Amino acid sequence: MNKESNFVQLNEASRIWAIGSIHSNLQSFNSIKNYVIDNFKDGDKLIFLGNVIGLGNHSKETLSSIINLRFELMSKYKLKPESIIFLRGAQEEMFNKVLQLQIAPNPIEIINWMFEHGVNNTLNSYGFDNQEVLKVATSGTLAITKWTAKLNQCILSNPGHKEYFLNLKHAAYSSSKKILFVNRGVDVTRPLSAQNDCFWWGFQNFSKISKPYNTFNRIVRGYQSNHNNELENSKNKMICTLFKQPLSNKLIYAGIFSENGEIIELFESN
Secondary structure (H helix, E strand, O other), X not given: OOOOOOEEEEOOOOOEEEEOOOOOOHHHHHHHHHHHHHXXXXXXXXXXXXXXOOOOOXXXXXXXXXXXXXXXXXXXXXXXXXXEEEEOOHHHHHHHHHOOHHHOOOHHHHHHHHHHOOHHHHHHXXXXXXXXXXXXXXXXXXXXXXXXXXXXXXXXXXXXXXXHHHOOEOEEEEOOOOEEEEOOOOOOOOOHHHOOOHHHHOOOOHHHOOOOEOOEOEEEEOOOOOOEOOHHHHOOOOEEEOOEOOHHHOOOEEEEEOOOOOEEEEEEOO
């Protein structure tokens, strides 16, 4: 996978599939996965809009299932690596911070905050106990360094997982530059090249945007913290949100789009 840029341009895309935040809901994702396998076509591209992991109890298993889908599609349709894109969500951003906990200025505060936001469930799925992590976070740099090395080795032992975390992108867009894909938001006062971390933490009043952002006449995102989105209501709006609160419903939203921003189909997990 290409690591040179935080952005990916999707060239010669017949259709672009986008899957909203999964949050390690393995059963729901597998229903989406089966639909993709049954309906994917030559020339299609696929984007995961971030937050694959976290909150649910099956982060490791969900990520393995996603990697399996990637290999299956690449093999069947002879896809190039850049035809299947993974965006960084807040859950991936936090988990990457855990992997570098030894350089954090206040590790115990960071761990406590991240545990409140579901990162502990991802660690649990890799076999790490909450109390063990909290204890390590108060044990000094050397102990934390040994622990993060252990965590990294665990991730390495799961095929494709390390590569996933190393190749997350900030955003993707069609070659026509009519449709933009992000995890949560965009600072519409800045060009893409000058964005900060609002891709995964959000931008104030982003859901109220009603006019094109630069050349993009549609922005598709995979998460919003307080949005009760109904798929049908997204069809005539510039912002298409493939996510529905509350998380307890375990639904996953997805869609298929043209490179010019038209919505071809919107659907949800069984």
